[in-house]
Amino acid sequence: MGPPPPLYSVLPFIAMLLAIAIGPLWVPHWWESNRNKLIASALLGVPVLLFYALRHPDALAHTAVDYVSFIVLLTGLYVISGGILLRGDLVATPATNTGFLALGGLLASFVGTTGASMLLIRALLQTNRERTRVRHTLVFFIFIVSNVGGMLTPLGDPPLFLGYLAGVPFSWTFRLWPHWGLMLAVLLTVYFVYDSVQFTHEPVAAIRRDRVQIEPLRVDGTLNVVWLAGVLAAVAFLHAPWREVAIVVLAVAAFGTTPARIRRANALSAGPMVEVAVLFAGIFLTMIPALELLRLRGAELGVREPWQFFWASGLLSSVLDNAPTYLTFLALGQGLHLAPEVVGVPSSILVAISVGSVAMGANTYIGNAPNFMVKAIAEEAGVTMPSFFGYMAYSGAILLPLFLLVTLIFFR
Numbered sequence: 281m282g283p284p285p286p287l288y289s290v291l292p293f294i295a296m297l298l299a300i301a302i303g304p305l306w307v308p309h310w311w312e313s314n315r316n317k318l319i320a321s322a323l324l325g326v327p328v329l330l331f332y333a334l335r336h337p338d339a340l341a342h343t344a345v346d347y348v349s350f351i352v353l354l355t356g357l358y359v360i361s362g363g364i365l366l367r368g369d370l371v372a373t374p375a376t377n378t379g380f381l382a383l384g385g386l387l388a389s390f391v392g393t394t395g396a397s398m399l400l401i402r403a404l405l406q407t408n409r410e411r412t413r414v415r416h417t418l419v420f421f422i423f424i425v426s427n428v429g430g431m432l433t434p435l436g437d438p439p440l441f442l443g444y445l446a447g448v449p450f451s452w453t454f455r456l457w458p459h460w461g462l463m464l465a466v467l468l469t470v471y472f473v474y475d476s477v478q479f480t481h482e483p484v485a486a487i488r489r490d491r492v493q494i495e496p497l498r499v500d501g502t503l504n505v506v507w508l509a510g511v512l513a514a515v516a517f518l519h520a521p522w523r524e525v526a527i528v529v530l531a532v533a534a535f536g537t538t539p540a541r542i543r544r545a546n547a548l549s550a551g552p553m554v555e556v557a558v559l560f561a562g563i564f565l566t567m568i569p570a571l572e573l574l575r576l577r578g579a580e581l582g583v584r585e586p587w588q589f590f591w592a593s594g595l596l597s598s599v600l601d602n603a604p605t606y607l608t609f610l611a612l613g614q615g616l617h618l619a620p621e622v623v624g625v626p627s628s629i630l631v632a633i634s635v636g637s638v639a640m641g642a643n644t645y646i647g648n649a650p651n652f653m654v655k656a657i658a659e660e661a662g663v664t665m666p667s668f669f670g671y672m673a674y675s676g677a678i679l680l681p682l683f684l685l686v687t688l689i690f691f692r
Contacts, residue, residue: 287573296321339568350564428467
């Protein structure tokens with residue numbers, strides 16, 4: 281394999297992550313174009329591609345296999361979950377809203393945080409359309425459904441699926457249920473109390489309209505639940521390439537059996553998946569030398585304890601994409617050459633990386649892809665969402681104390 285890559289070889293990876301973090305904030309109109317994202321990915325990724333084509337082509341082949349598996353799974357979940365339409369307008373009491381969030385927190389682990397967010401967000405907005413105080417509900421929705429809920433299976437959040445591709449057993453993530461359960465219980469309790477206070481300040485006229493304008497919940501496209509179960513089985517029991525073949529077949533079946541009106545109602549289009557494919561092509565390429573260096577020299581950084589991995593992986597996941605952050609700290613853990621209990625790291629460290637990467641993606645709008653999607657759909661529906669730093673005021677006040685509690689209970 282030759283000597284380690286030079287330190288400057290990680291610069292494209294750093295630039296790629298910075299582009300994803302600041303592009304939507306500094307040049308939002310330019311960054312909206314998937315063509316421009318492709319240009320950024322190509323400019324940063326091609327030098328690494330050429331470097332490894334000459335130096336270590338096997339690493340490129342391995343990365344290509346993981347990239348295809350990753351994109352196939354996300355696309356399959358996106359197409360299938362986009363064929364399920366939840367409609368209705370319930371009475372928007374604190375109990376009803378808490379029920380929505382609890383359902384999303386459970387579903388996220390099995391249909392993905394993006395799938396659960398897209399499935400529930402419109403029905404939640406419809407239910408709350410008569411209320412005047414709604415933004416806090418959307419913030420907690422991002423906390424719970426778009427992030428913390430996706431912790432129990434590799435389908436739940438992209439970092440965990442990348443861990444599965446790296447060799448983490450499918451059922452291993454079920455051991456995260458105490459962390460998942462504690463965080464959901466705390467967040468749902470805090471939300472219920474918060475929303476109960478907000479509910480008492482609603483205008484009487486709004487409450488009356490809400491109680492009159494009721495539409496029972498109904499689900500269209502229920503056949504897609506069968507296709508989702510098929511994806512879960514494929515990931516749990518099949519290996520590449522049959523796993524990917526099965527997911528593609530299920531996604532095609534879902535697309536063919538779902539009425540077009542459901543996809544239109546869910547605003548399902550190829551754009552979001554093209555964006556993911558383009559950005560992650562750049563991420564997967566540029567992170568090759570970074571991961572190699574961390575495996576070889578990770579011990580020099582001084583991050584060794586589970587609580588350090590929890591906070592380091594989590595804080596970086598707050599401002600960078602949490603999927604490559606997970607792989608970066610997994611490689612760092614492997615570079616310590618400690619007890620190789622799971623994929624070359626102690627189980628306690630892998631737990632810390634997994635929980636930090638998934639949960640702390642909720643700290644900012646840019647920590648996880650569904651965060652911005654929920655914000656955009658809410659604003660389209662007329663809800664005034666917090667600004668970037670306004671959202672961080674919520675996460676700082678609510679999530680940081682929660683993560684301190686998680687540290688004291690699980691990572692001391």
